[in-house]
Amino acid sequence: QVQLVESGGGLVQAGGSLRLSCAASGLTFSSYVIGWFRQASGKEREFVAAIQRSGDNAYYASSVKGRFTISRDNAKNTVYLQMNSLIPEDTAVYFCAARYGSIMTSTQLWDYWGQGTQVTVST
Numbered sequence: 001q002v003q004l005v006e007s008g009g010g011l012v013q014a015g016g017s018l019r020l021s022c023a024a025s026g027l028t029f030s031s032y033v034i035g036w037f038r039q040a041s042g043k044e045r046e047f048v049a050a051i052q053r054s055g056d057n058a059y060y061a062s063s064v065k066g067r068f069t070i071s072r073d074n075a076k077n078t079v080y081l082q083m084n085s086l087i088p089e090d091t092a093v094y095f096c097a098a099r100y101g102s103i104m105t106s107t108q109l110w111d112y113w114g115q116g117t118q119v120t121v122s123t
Contacts, residue, residue, distance in 0.1 A: 002026040002112045004096050009117030012086055016121070020081040022096030022114060029077040030054075033103050035110065036070060036081045038092035038119075045095070047105035049081060059103055063089075086121045093118050 008020040022034065035050035049070040051058045058070045069082040079096060094117050097110035104110070 004114035
């Protein structure tokens with residue numbers, strides 16, 4: 001049974017930082033690309049960032065590029081999302097997802113999802 005468990009969310013002031021973690025089990029972790037998505041209240045879930053299987057390459061939404069960094073530790077079956085210079089517009093539930101294949105930004109093309117962790121950025 002595949003499980004993805006996010007952690008690290010919380011309440012932070014604008015300009016602050018948070019690091020999210022996504023711990024995976026039940027799959028050959030190094031065979032999957034891993035992505036982060038977010039869903040703000042009343043909005044569609046959107047792509048944030050994703051990282052290749054080896055961790056060599058990463059991709060970011062334009063809204064977070066330069067502020068967020070995705071990384072992975074295949075020995076620990078864990079992916080991280082370092083979020084700096086947070087703004088209120090980053091407030092959302094953040095989800096990690098796994099895909100057997102290449103990175104895609106469409107939510108419909110990912111195989112497994114976590115339950116999400118809330119990030120709230122206050123002014």
